[in-house]
Amino acid sequence: MPQEYRLILKHADQPGYTPDIACYLRHGGYEALKKAVATPGRELPDGKKQSPREVIRDEVLKSGLRGRGGAGFSAGLKWSFVDRRGGKPIYLVCNADESEPGTFKDRQILHKDPHQLLEGMIISCWANDVKLAYIYIRGEMPRGARLLNQALDEARAQGFLGKNILGSGHDLEIHVHRGAGAYICGEETGLIESLEGKRPYPRIKPPYFPAVLGLYMAPTIVNNVETLCHVRHVVQLGGAEYAKLGTPNNTGTRIVSLSGDVRNPGYFEVEVGKVTLGQLILDANFGGGVRPGRSLKAIIPGGSSSKVLKAGEKFKLRRKGADGQMTQVEVDLLDLPYDFDSLQQAGTMSGSGAVIVMDDSRSMVDAIANLSEFYAHESCGQCTPCREGALWMSKALHRMTSGGGRPEDADYLRDIAQNIQGRTICAFGEAAAWPVLSFVSKFREEFAERGKADEAARAQGLSRSGTHH
Amino acid sequence: MAFSVPAGLEAELEALVARYPQKRSASLMFLHALQEHFGFVSNEAVEWTAARLGLQPINVLELVTFYPMFRQEKLGRTQVKVCRTLSCALAGASELRAQFCTRLGLDAGRHGPQTTPDGKFTVEFVECLADCGNAPVVMVNDDLIGKCSGADCDRVIAKGQ
Numbered sequence: 203m204p205q206e207y208r209l210i211l212k213h214a215d216q217p218g219y220t221p222d223i224a225c226y227l228r229h230g231g232y233e234a235l236k237k238a239v240a241t242p243g244r245e246l247p248d249g250k251k252q253s254p255r256e257v258i259r260d261e262v263l264k265s266g267l268r269g270r271g272g273a274g275f276s277a278g279l280k281w282s283f284v285d286r287r288g289g290k291p292i293y294l295v296c297n298a299d300e301s302e303p304g305t306f307k308d309r310q311i312l313h314k315d316p317h318q319l320l321e322g323m324i325i326s327c328w329a330n331d332v333k334l335a336y337i338y339i340r341g342e343m344p345r346g347a348r349l350l351n352q353a354l355d356e357a358r359a360q361g362f363l364g365k366n367i368l369g370s371g372h373d374l375e376i377h378v379h380r381g382a383g384a385y386i387c388g389e390e391t392g393l394i395e396s397l398e399g400k401r402p403y404p405r406i407k408p409p410y411f412p413a414v415l416g417l418y419m420a421p422t423i424v425n426n427v428e429t430l431c432h433v434r435h436v437v438q439l440g441g442a443e444y445a446k447l448g449t450p451n452n453t454g455t456r457i458v459s460l461s462g463d464v465r466n467p468g469y470f471e472v473e474v475g476k477v478t479l480g481q482l483i484l485d486a487n488f489g490g491g492v493r494p495g496r497s498l499k500a501i502i503p504g505g506s507s508s509k510v511l512k513a514g515e516k517f518k519l520r521r522k523g524a525d526g527q528m529t530q531v532e533v534d535l536l537d538l539p540y541d542f543d544s545l546q547q548a549g550t551m552s553g554s555g556a557v558i559v560m561d562d563s564r565s566m567v568d569a570i571a572n573l574s575e576f577y578a579h580e581s582c583g584q585c586t587p588c589r590e591g592a593l594w595m596s597k598a599l600h601r602m603t604s605g606g607g608r609p610e611d612a613d614y615l616r617d618i619a620q621n622i623q624g625r626t627i628c629a630f631g632e633a634a635a636w637p638v639l640s641f642v643s644k645f646r647e648e649f650a651e652r653g654k655a656d657e658a659a660r661a662q663g664l665s666r667s668g669t670h671h
Numbered sequence: 672m673a674f675s676v677p678a679g680l681e682a683e684l685e686a687l688v689a690r691y692p693q694k695r696s697a698s699l700m701f702l703h704a705l706q707e708h709f710g711f712v713s714n715e716a717v718e719w720t721a722a723r724l725g726l727q728p729i730n731v732l733e734l735v736t737f738y739p740m741f742r743q744e745k746l747g748r749t750q751v752k753v754c755r756t757l758s759c760a761l762a763g764a765s766e767l768r769a770q771f772c773t774r775l776g777l778d779a780g781r782h783g784p785q786t787t788p789d790g791k792f793t794v795e796f797v798e799c800l801a802d803c804g805n806a807p808v809v810m811v812n813d814d815l816i817g818k819c820s821g822a823d824c825d826r827v828i829a830k831g832q
Contacts, residue, residue, distance in 0.1 A: 303756040303799040334692070341703070341740045342752075342800055344813045377690045380703055382738035385798065399695035399724070401737045418692055461758035461803035468804045506757060506799075556803070558758055572760045576798055582737075 203485060204477045209447070209455045210431045211471045214314035221349050223356035226317035232362055234438040238325045239370040258329035262433060264441030266453035270307075271297055271388070271426030272505065272554045274542040277433070281330060281423060283413035290420040294327050294335040295397065298427045299381050299388040301340060303506035303576060304556030307457035307469050308427035312339065312346040316353040320376065322430035324362060325437055327374050330423060334375055338393050341382040350378045385580035389628050390424040391416075392582065403584040404628035428457060449475030452541035456552075458482060462559040463496065464489035472540065479503060479511075480536025483559055496561035500645075501535070503545055504553025506573050507633035509640035510566075511535055517548040550640070566645040567607070567652050570638060571599035577634035584627060591622040592634040602649075607656035612642040612649040674715035680708055684723070694724045698731055702741055711742045739797070747786045747793035749831030752810040753819075755796040758803035767807050768796055770824050791831055 213219045213229050223231070241254040252260060263278025284292060296319065300308040311319055319337075327335050339347050354376055357363045365373050384402055386392045391410055392402035394417050409415060416422025432454055436444045445453045452474040460482060461467045470488050479501065483489040492498055498513040515535045523529050538544050545552045560569060578596035583589040595618050602611055619635035619642075626632075642649055676684075684704060688697045698720060705716045712735045714728075721728040735741040753759075753768040771794045772779035775787050784795035802808045805817025811827050 300801045301799060304758055304803050305799075306801045306803050306805075309801050340801065341738070342797075342810060375690075379696075380700060382699055382703065382734075383740035383797070384738050396699065397696060398693065399698035399726075399730075399734075401733055459803060461806060462761050467758075467806070502757075558761075558803070560761065564761065569757060569761075572755070572757050576756050579798060 203487065204481050205487060206470050207455050207473045208471045209435055210428060210457060211310060214310055221314060221316050223317055223360060231317055232321055234434045235321050235325050235362060236368060238328060238437050239368050255329050255331060258437060261441035262436050265436040265444040266451060267432050267436060268542055269426055270428035270456055270555065272302060274552065277425065277429055284330060284423060285414045285421040288421065291334065292330055292332050293417045293420060293422040294330060294332040295393065295417065295422060295424045296323055296337040296427060296430055297388060297390065297393060297424050298337050298339040299393060301385045301388050302554040302556060304459055304461055304502065304558045305505055305554040306459045307555060310469055311427050311431060312343065313349060316349050318431050318434060319427055320353055320357050322434040323376060324374060326425065326430055326433050328372055333373050336377050336379045336397060338379050338381060338397060341380050347378050347380050386582040386630060389630060393424060394422060403582055406627045448473045449541060452543055456555050458540065459556040460489050463492050463561040464559050465493060466490035475539040475541030477540050478536060479538045479540050482540055482557060492561045496563060499562045499564055500560045500566065502558040504551045505556040506576065506637060508553045509550040509636050510644060511550060512644045519544055519547045566641055566648050567602055570641040571603045573637050574599045581630060581634065585631065587622045587625040588631045588634060591618050594618050595638055602652060605656055607653040609650050609653040609657060611653045612646045615642050674713065674719065676719065680704060695726060698724055698734060702734060706741060710745045746784065747791055749792050750812055751792060751794045751827065752797040754800040754808045756799035759806040759808055762806035764807045767819060767824065768794065770821060774824065774828055
């Protein structure tokens with residue numbers, strides 16, 4: 203039976219483990235930072251020389267670390283895009299605006315082990331020549347913000363922050379910046395606008411790639427909390443050794459947030475790809491299965507923006523055989539390895555690592571109505587298709603959940619969603635459209651039945667309230 | 672009552688400005704601090720912030736109207752934010768909010784924040800609070816209550832009376 207593999211959360215839940223620096227230092231804290239700043243430069247076999255900072259960046263690239271915030275993009279590659287020649291200061295921002303519905307992993311790190319984040323951040327800043335960095339934390343985490351401020355003070359007092367960190371000649375300041383309840387601030391360019399003191403309207407790319415034109419129009423790295431923590435472990439283990447964790451192209455561990463209709467919801471850190479979706483939901487040491495007498499109906503595998511998966515679905519995955527040839531294998535939903543690539547091949551994504559489970563007692567119309575209301579509320583309003591479309595879908599779904607369903611509602615919703623995706627400045631458009639598209643295509647009959655039943659009830663004059671839309 | 676920011680708070684805010692290469696960046700932190708002190712963000716607070724940061728008042732007002740956490744009127748002393756997003760909804764968030772409303776004499780059928788006439792409580796639905804494993808989740812002022820039960824609801828109300 204697969205087990206948790208705790209790398210990031212190794213100490214967080216141990217009895218007596220506290221978020222202060224003394225405790226962190228007792229557990230080997232800041233050793234990776236010391237190792238990083240003492241890293242010598244090296245000469246590669248091809249004669250190319252790497253500076254100490256380049257060595258660390260190269261290790262992160264070699265580790266295969268992929269962003270844990272949602273997109274799953276290579277962290278090392280993201281760093282490699284940074285404009286280091288333009289002469290502008292380089293900024294780093296930690297995205298601690300954890301808001302993707304279903305996700306509660308960064309919360310654990312921020313509240314239980316803030317110094318681990320700081321260490322990962324300081325190493326990342328050092329490696330990228332960053333002298334000023336921010337932690338953008340959700341407004342709804344005031345305790346987290348206080349803990350981080352305390353942790354920053356402690357780190358400053360120990361010489362891990364401020365002037366000439368550990369005698370390395372590098373100066374660094376990190377500040378906490380609080381958001382104020384807007385989901386769109388999790389989008390990196392929206393976050394940057396917010397950090398500049400503006401409404402968080404995402405910027406259009408090109409030209410505003412943060413690596414070139416980010417905060418204050420300077421090169422900026424935006425990394426998720428968990429991603430930055432991993433950097434610490436990459437440095438401690440070495441990139442190649444870290445890459446042995448997890449599976450090829452899906453390296454390391456990640457914290458899965460499991461919620462909804464399981465007996466044992468919670469967060470579980472696992473090696474990426476070593477545990478299947480079914481094991482996460484059903485195994486006694488993870489979700490423990492659905493409630494007694496219930497059966498699995500649907501899984502939202504990577505936060506509310508990911509496409510829903512239906513119980514019983516089968517997927518064709520490309521696998522590399524022992525002979526190196528790519529073959530196609532059919533895999534049941536529950537046998538999908540929980541990793542970036544498998545879920546992508548299954549037509550969805552592992553996103554922020556948030557799995558929401560729904561059993562057979564749940565109405566899929568109600569479920570997507572709930573999520574659509576979220577997206578309608580959180581659309582920043584900058585792009586018309588998203589501002590109008592997200593609200594339109596939510597209103598239509600409100601009508602459907604209030605007795606005003608129509609047999610053709612699935613197609614109606616699909617049309618609206620298709621007119622949002624691909625037509626917006628940021629990925630929020632897809633985030634609002636994809637759940638709707640997947641719910642109405644996979645649970646089409648449920649929408650049709652609801653519509654027919656409502657129509658019949660109306661014909662008999664038995665309409666429930668709320669048919670006025 | 673004339674709008675006045677205590678000297679201690681003003682000094683704190685001045686120190687915040689120094690954290691950013693551009694003053695404007697401090698606006699969210701200003702608004703948080705002023706809301707914490709006054710209970711809401713008044714027009715005077717908007718103008719005061721704008722003047723301190725070298726902005727037009729509209730640059731600050733547009734933040735207050737955009738970001739859900741900022742309020743333009745005084746809310747209850749105990750603010751109850753019930754998460755309404757999917758995992759909490761599956762765990763009974765609607766019933767929980769209705770229970771808070773009913774117990775406090777508020778209209779469970781109405782949308783948006785509602786404050787009791789005595790100014791003691793505000794109850795509202797909010798979006799995902801990022802603690803879905805403990806659904807249903809309620810935030811009471813700065814504290815999070817996971818697996819919030821009817822008994823927790825009673826406790827929150829008793830404490831806030």
